[in-house]
Amino acid sequence: MDAISATMKIAASGLEAQSLRVRTVSENIANANSLGSAPGADPYRRKTIVFEPQFDKVLGAEIVNVKKIGTDPGDFSLSYDPSHPAADAQGYVKVPNVNPLIEMTDMREATRSYDANLNIIEQARGMAMSTIALLDDR
């Protein structure tokens, strides 16, 4: 495969990985207030995403791949709300370990990386176009 097409495919793998990351972030934000329903039950646990480089034999280059979508082992915090169905005997409810500030930062970074990959595709396209322009008989 020619280098320019390979470039586009590699950047496309970056786009895919970053958009999956944004999806994970949006899951976390959407579930920031998802509590349990039985007394003492665990609420939503924050999800994390890990990338890994993967050698693509066809391209002869390293694309990016999602290694796993795991969970954050961090502790849940407690809030006092005795009337809640998920409240334990002392009246405390476990709250998801989602920190909106961290999620927002993560989302910004993912967006930035997404843009960078998009720029690479744009540049590769420009390079292909200037090669094609050689055919112009002027």
Add this chain to the structure above:
Amino acid sequence: MIDGINLFQTVTQKVDYLAVRHTMLAENVANADTPGYEAHDLKPFTEALRTVQPAGMLATHGRHMVAQSGQTTFREENRVQGWEIEPSGNQISLEEQMIEAADNTRDYELATQLMKKHVSMLKATLSTRG
């Protein structure tokens, strides 16, 4: 005069080099958030050109086969020390990579324009009458 046609070969190699380099920059950018990923790049063009050209074996016998040049590609990697290392061990700085990519694109444009200009110069020579 005909010597000038060497320019085609050089420019073709340059274009090839730049396209391969862009692939490498794309790898770096795609892996900008991969833990432990090291940035890589090609050697500078003049240096890469020297290594990509096979030394070639001397054919001292009629049945010796001579290696075909032009089959090799620029794949000589060069681990580079980037601007920063993240706590995850990732060495890619997006800013740095984007600057390199922009430079690369500009050089590509230059090389193709040069080739185009050279063709038109040859045409001008051919079309001269009298």
